């Protein structure tokens with residue numbers, strides 16, 4: 001079994017012992033509308049000229065559409081509170097997508113050196129109370145390095161978040177020889193031409209891999225296949241939806257709704273509930289056309 005660690009314009013970089021074999025995919029995948037992605041475990045054949053071809057993709061334990069990767073153990077979502085300002089709706093959408101894909105989630109709130117008072121603590125509390133593992137980090141301060149490193153140990157981790165929140169800077173500071181490209185100027189020039197950046201897995205050791213994914217600034221809802229997936233993947237709703245009068249309650253206009261009651265009592269964050277309503281409305285408006 002061999003692992004795809006990078007993909008670029010139809011060429012797959014496949015691990016083969018200590019080597020990387022540049023490979024193409026068998027034509028049959030295209031006919032079946034399957035595309036190999038980074039993280040795939042594949043059956044590899046080596047041609048006489050040393051290049052490879054992928055003959056089979058083994059069953060995926062999970063799969064993300066954005067970025068296109070498979071078989072990951074967790075996603076570390078990185079957000080800054082300021083610079084760029086946090087967008088809770090975007091965060092909740094991303095969490096929704098990850099929950100739907102059944103992928104473990106950790107959240108790093110980065111650039112906390114830029115916070116001058118406690119005004120933003122309520123944000124940490126929202127996600128902490130839901131039960132997410134959250135970590136506060138500043139790359140201006142090396143204290144958190146060691147415990148942050150631990151969350152990556154023996155796992156395949158994708159690091160995701162909006163542009164400019166400090167994903168690459170954080171990874172560079174934890175893993176000293178990574179040397180990922182950081183800073184706005186150098187990267188802007190790369191991205192200006194609408195080229196999608198290559199997805200690449202970085203091997204830290206035999207059992208630890210990291211995928212630094214391109215930043216995103218929006219996330220459409222095409223990953224939702226059924227309306228009820230939205231309520232089902234706001235994870236903190238589960239406990240309280242048992243109190244809804246209607247079994248198939250969408251927690252909007254229904255009477256005796258356990259979720260609306262929990263929002264009123266402060267057991268569910270009204271920010272989260274509002275984002276739930278906005279996402280559901282957007283989903284419905286897309287489906288109408």
Ligand SMILES: Nc1nc2c(ncn2[C@@H]2O[C@H](COP(=O)(O)OP(=O)(O)OP(=O)(O)O)[C@@H](O)[C@H]2O)c(=O)[nH]1
Pocket residue numbers: 110111112113114137138139140161162163164165166167168169170181182183184187213214215216
């Ligand atoms: N004040 C402060 N600035 C930071 C911190 N971490 C990163 N930065 C700065 O934020 C800017 C963006 O950092 P990057 O690491 O390139 O951000 P990124 O998330 O990888 O961005 P994309 O690759 O565009 O998705 C750089 O100028 C960094 O120096 C931090 O903890 N505090």
Ligand SMILES: [Zn+2]
Pocket residue numbers: 241244245249250251252254256257258259260
């Ligand atoms: Zn309800």
